[in-house]
Amino acid sequence: MADIETFYDVMRSQGITRRSFMKYCALTASALGLGPAFVPKIANAMETKPRTPVIWVHGLECTCCSESFIRSAHPLAKDVVLSMISLDYDDTLMAAAGHAAEAAMMDTIEKYKGNYILAVEGNPPLNEDGMFCISGGKPFVEKLKMAAKDAKAIISWGACASYGCVQAAKPNPTQATPVHKVITDKPIIKVPGCPPIAEVMTGVITYMLTFDRLPELDRQGRPAMFYGQRIHDKCYRRPHFDAGQFVEAWDDDGARKGYCLYKMGCKGPTTYNACSTVRWNEGVSFPIQSGHGCIGCSEDGFWDQGTFYDRVTDLTQFGVEKNADQIGMAAAGVVGGGVALHAAVSALKSAQSKAQTTPTPTNEEA
Amino acid sequence: MTTRSLLVGPFNRVEGDLEIRLEVADGHVTAAYANSPMFRGFEVMMLGKDPMDALTITPRICGICSISQSAAASAALGDLAGRAQLPQGALATAIMHGIENVCDHLTHFNLFFCADFARPAYAGRSWHERAVARFTAMEGSAARACVAARAEILHIVGLLGGKWPHTLAIQPGGVTRAPTLRDRIRMGSTLASFRRYLETTLFGAPVEAFAEVETAEALIGWDKGDAGLFMEIAADLGLGEMGFGPGRYLSFGAYLLPAGRAFAQGVWQDGALSPVDTGAIREDLSHAWMHGDTAHPSEGETHPDEDMQAPAYSWCKAPRLGGQSMETGAFARQVVDGHPAARALAQQRSNVRARVAGRLLEIARTQILLERWVAALQPEARFIEDVSLPAHGSGEGLVEAARGALGHWISVENGRISGYQIIAPTTWNFSPRDAAGLPGPVEAALVGAEVSETEDTPLTVQHIVRSFDPCMVCTVH
Secondary structure, three states, X not given: OOOOOEHHHHHHHOOOOHHHHHHXXXXXXXXXXXXXXXXXXXXXXXXXXXXXXXXXXXXXXXOHHHHHHOOOOOOOHHHHHHHHOOOOEEOOOOOOOOHHHHHHHHHHHHHOOOXXXXXXXXXXXXXXXXXXXXXXXXXXXXXXXXXXXXXXXXEEEHHHHHXXXXXXXXXXXXXXOOHHHOOOOOOEEEEOOOOOOHHHHHHHHHHHHHHOOOOOEOOOOOEHHHHOOEHHHHOOOHHHHHOOOEOOOOOOHHHHXXXXXXXXXOOHHHXXXXXXXXXEOOOOEOXXXXXXXXXXXXXXXXXXXXXXXXXXXXXXXXXXXXXXXXXOOOOOOOOOOOHHHHHHHHHHHHHHHOOOOOOOOOHHHO | OOEEEXXXXXXXXXXXXXXXXXXXXXXXXXXXXEEOOEOOOHHHHOOOOOHHHXXXXXXXXXXXXXXXXXXXXXXXXXXXXXXXXXXXXXXXXXXXXXXXXHHHHHHHHHHHHHHHHHOHHHOOOOOHHHHHHHHOOOOOHHHHHHHHHHHHHHHHHHHXXXXXXXXXXXXXXXXXXXXXXXXXXXXXXXXXXXXXXXXXXXXXXXXXXXXXXOOHHHHHOOOXXXXXXXXXXXXXXXXXXXXOOOOEEEEOOEEEEXXXXXXXXXXXXXXXXXXXXXXXXXXXXXXXXXXXXXXOOOOOOOEEOOOOOOOOOEOOOEEEEOOEOOEEOXXXXXXXXXXXHHHHHXXXXXXXXXXXXXXXXXXXXXXXXXXXXXXXXXXXXXXXXXXOOOOOEEEEEEEEEOOEEEEEEEEEEOOEEEEEEEEOHHHHHOOOOOOOOOOOHHHHHHOOOEOOOOOOOOHHHHHHHHHOOOEHHHHHO
């Protein structure tokens, strides 16, 4: 692989036609919310810029991110996965095995020093010097640090890498720790969710490879284009919420009629993700459409918020036009720094945007 | 006599991390030690939580067999409450679960297992060029077709369960979504398309023709499609004489429907079938980095030994049934269920070829079941009822994941989880030694494998280990 090899070269060598390539560029532009004018720009970038190598490593995890990724409906996704980014190193899919595989990673790091993207799935457990996740005879945290040292940027795939996820649930036996707490000197983009939506993953990686920069991030480091709105804002059951029509039990009439799942513990009102618009498994459905509330898997700490079927009680009804930053982390059900200020701002805005008094439903309603 | 010790790993193309230490003398393995080097502590995290949280947390043990974990957790909660899923809910659960199992088998065959046949070490074999074209990792035409076919059939799980992986729809009382008539038609056409994929790509013949092979000769002599290519390779490389299992097969029985389990529950040993007595299961901790005593999973605890003291060498506990190791998986399931070709193959002991053949058989048989199940969905029926859980009690949830017998054992006190133990299929297959020094099935299967002087990652060892389709993230959890 010569250094001047472009994405287009790689795609051509994989037998992808010019027509498919142009279609891919057009679909990418629309998936990223860019106008038709961007199509030739994307095409030009893919034809002229050197291919950016990707190293994909797995720490403490369940591989659900990879599983999601390889069934993306994103433009020619299987080709994106299997050829375009040509994952130079991936524990789960690659051909090599054993120490030859470890050597392949070192070669890639050496060859593309400072130019490759490191994609991290899972996270390092720090307890007992990292002994709970050993890869190639060494704690995963060492492999992560080594691979990160010469990376251009890091993608934290999923809730594990971004926040810790269920394996960090109390008492967090292995001290599973998100990537940004271990690697502090590199640009990190968080793509949370358990797993993230496939189209979000391919969208993010395509943007980075095409434009050679990070997409716009929100305050938590998530790409704003996909995590800018709450599930609730675009939920097809939203009219039932507004009309006060709720499912009260799994098998009741409201469940049959597709009423709002808020009283069944749905975390849609406090969760920022694209599930209600992009949906899952090639746009087929998403959890709320299957009659189960959202569990908020793209939010920090979703695994330790009491039971998943408790009703969200700290909800104030903000307008749909707010994004995560405007509303603040407190409203998102997450405890963190700067909470008070943002909560105040949110309250103020909610007062401005809606005439309703706080409709925070309480348990007495049930 | 030349002896050496060899550390094989990390294994790629398995779910999770795995290392195997081999002792080799005169070109053959004399002892093997399987190490699962990843521990997350799910059983510890479950303590003190609301029992219903098991439905959300335990599926996240594994991103490839999350529906199996979900179904096991739901079954354990149902057992705790003394209730079963409503019939139509059980049917919807079986459809989702069957699809996941078929997808796992396809992934194993196309992405994880057959990729090794494309290695340069096999150049010059009569089938090598075809294997390279079909099975090369990430590039082979079979690998690509498989990824596309899997994504499409998972639309059905999407329709019924909202999302895959990690669906939330499976509950002790049924499933949260009642499919509509339109969904049923759509699922039927998706299955028809999947059938075309299987018939043109994998089997090269009608699904029934493969599912109904009656003899071992017809199965291992299959000569059409990718299945035929595999059988040709297997015969040439002697995969049928490699990686012998213990000859004891365990299946908890797959797909719990009102009429019973679609694939039977039982233990097959010495040519006879006996019922599974889960009371005779013990998890032995003598060679696991765990504190505590050997215990039944309903009383088991998980206290990792952070000093990782010898003689332990793995995070994996060693489950035994009546003191014996058990092989579990698709082949075991087909043997226990009484498929004639599988029973015939089991007359020798299980081996690398038999395990792969068992998966192929199951893909064909499950396709037929799935079509029947989808046709039996009644959109007007109820799919779920509310199940309230007792504040005190215990439950056992037994299902069959793609890789074999999966059990969840839950204890509840004062409405909170006081005990939660999980035994995954790979925990059985990749268990370390027990107090009596008896090795786990993979450890035993590796003894005798050929390792040439020049090999650091011996190919026979790769084939044997991968024939069990290890899922290491489930193993230790």
